[in-house]
Amino acid sequence: MNTYEGVQDRVPPGQRLTDGFPVLHHGSVPYYNDMSKWNLRVFGLVEEEVTFSYKQFLALPKQEFKNDIHCVTTWSKLANVWEGVAVRTIMEKVKLKPEAKYVMLHAEEGWTTNLPVEDFLAETSFLGFRHNGQLLTPEHGYPVRMVVPHLYFWKSAKWLRGIEFMPKDKPGFWERNGYHMYGDPWKEERYDFE
Template sequence: MKFFQKPSQEESGRVPPGQHLAKGFPVLTYGETPQISIEEWEFRVWGLAKPTVFKWSDFLELPQHEFTADFHCVTRWSKLDVKWTGVKVTDFMSLLEVDPKAAHIMEHCYGGYTTNIDLKDFLREENFFAIQLFGEPLSREHGGPMRLVVPHLYAWKSAKWINGLEFLAQEESGFWERNGYHRRGEPWAEERYSY
């Protein structure tokens, strides 16, 4: 059985160059999958923002929304119409006090993963913190209990197991950016690698 297929003519306008459609939802992870209980889970904000720590219950008190978004991995697969439930980034940001000098964010995750994102890319209305996938609690393999989803960039920017945002004045490189990936990762421009 083939795991990937070419997009149909109707789908082709939604699939960036060089991508194939995945029949399932592949799981790609560098390193071990963190095991974090809801009771222990914390989300920290620091850097050029008022230091704050959020618990799982704090996120659940925010408005929950359903999102349908296409998902593009730098390893050349895409999945269309992925259905998520979560919290809008813009709703979460309304809780923070961020210094006007902040222009970039480093996403931090359980397990030590990091990835950078420009503040303008982060603040887009379609971005969200996902806590459910296709109506089920987000599995550990897919980044549960919570991951960021940034649909307009390659999926390494949609950090699994996210547990913190560090606000920065200048751009710094995260894990994959230090290891040859593009600093931004826009699928339609095929911003896969830094060379």
């Protein structure tokens, strides 16, 4: 796919294109020297909690994903190629309770972000560990980041460690600090200072 093919239809209002991959975060960047200490916990409104070690996560079926990403700070990066594990693959190991309507993504150092369960379960949502042929760098979320490409990129939590299913929506770290509860880039749902 040509990076700029149909660009006017691929860039939401108020966004500008970048060929780079800007690094934006608050606080320190976690670095891993011993991957035996990393795991991913799936919990909350599930029949049985599931925890994946790094080895178990990497053993899951992987696939390639292509998408455009849009940051709340107004940059868009087109034609990204990722390698990761589809959410539907993770969910083959999990049985949701019917009252699960929202997800809280938990990341290192207490970072969290929320989204409706339908967005988490979307065909385009995945857990990425490679971007454009390279392992994610620590600054971009190594070892695993959530990717929800149809929402602003802060919803694609870096340094993912937990997926919590909840009955009601509640704000994560960024949403408690002024970001929109949903974050649709096509509606410019950037901030919510009510």
